[in-house]
Amino acid sequence: MGVLAALHLAEGGGFNLFEWKPGVIFWTLLIFGLSLPLMIKFVFGPIVRALDERDKKVEQAAVAAEEARKAAEAAVAQAQAEREEARAEARKMVQDAQARAEAQAQEAVAAAKAEADRQIAKARQDIEAAKRRALMEIRQEVVDLTIASTGKLLQRDVDDDAHRKLVNEFLAR
Numbered sequence: 001m002g003v004l005a006a007l008h009l010a011e012g013g014g015f016n017l018f019e020w021k022p023g024v025i026f027w028t029l030l031i032f033g034l035s036l037p038l039m040i041k042f043v044f045g046p047i048v049r050a051l052d053e054r055d056k057k058v059e060q061a062a063v064a065a066e067e068a069r070k071a072a073e074a075a076v077a078q079a080q081a082e083r084e085e086a087r088a089e090a091r092k093m094v095q096d097a098q099a100r101a102e103a104q105a106q107e108a109v110a111a112a113k114a115e116a117d118r119q120i121a122k123a124r125q126d127i128e129a130a131k132r133r134a135l136m137e138i139r140q141e142v143v144d145l146t147i148a149s150t151g152k153l154l155q156r157d158v159d160d161d162a163h164r165k166l167v168n169e170f171l172a173r
Contacts, residue, residue, distance in 0.1 A: 139171060147164065
C-alpha cells in the first residue's frame with residue numbers, strides 16, 4: 001500500500017480504491033506525465049528495440065531457412081542428375097563390355113574355324129601324300145610282280161633294270 005493509503009487507514013477509515021479525490025488524481029497525472037518520457041526512453045525503447053531485433057532475427061532465420069531449402073533442393077536435383085549420369089555411364093559400360101565379349105567370341109569362333117580349316121587342309125595334304133606313296137608302292141609292287149611273272153613265263157632271267165624301264169614306260173603311257 002502506498003503512503004496515502006496507510007494514512008487513510010491510520011485515521012480509522014478503510015482504503016477505497018475507487019474513491020474520487022481530485023488532489024490524488026492531479027498528482028498521479030503529474031507524476032505519470034513527467035515519468036512517461038523517461039519510461040519511453042529507458043523502458044519501452046529497449047523493449048521495442050529487443051522486439052525489433054527479435055523480428056529481424058526471425059526474418060533472417062526465415063530467409064536463411066528458405067535459402068537452405070533451395071540449396072537442399074538444388075543439391076537433391078544435382079545428386080539425382082549425377083545418379084542418372086552414373087546409371088547411363090554404367091549402362092554404356094555394360095553395353096561396351098557385352099560388345100567386346102561378342103567381338104571376342106566371334107574372333108575366337110573365327111580363329112577356331114581357321115584352325116579347323118587349316119587342320120583339314122593339312123589332313124587332306126597328308127592323305128594325298130599317303131595316297132601317292134601307296135600308289136607308288138603299288139606301282140612298284142606291280143612292276144616287281146610283272147617282272148617276276150615275265151621271268152617265269154620266259155623261263156629265263158631277265159635284266160631287272162631293262163624290264164623296269166620298259167614297264168615304267170608302259171605304265172606312264
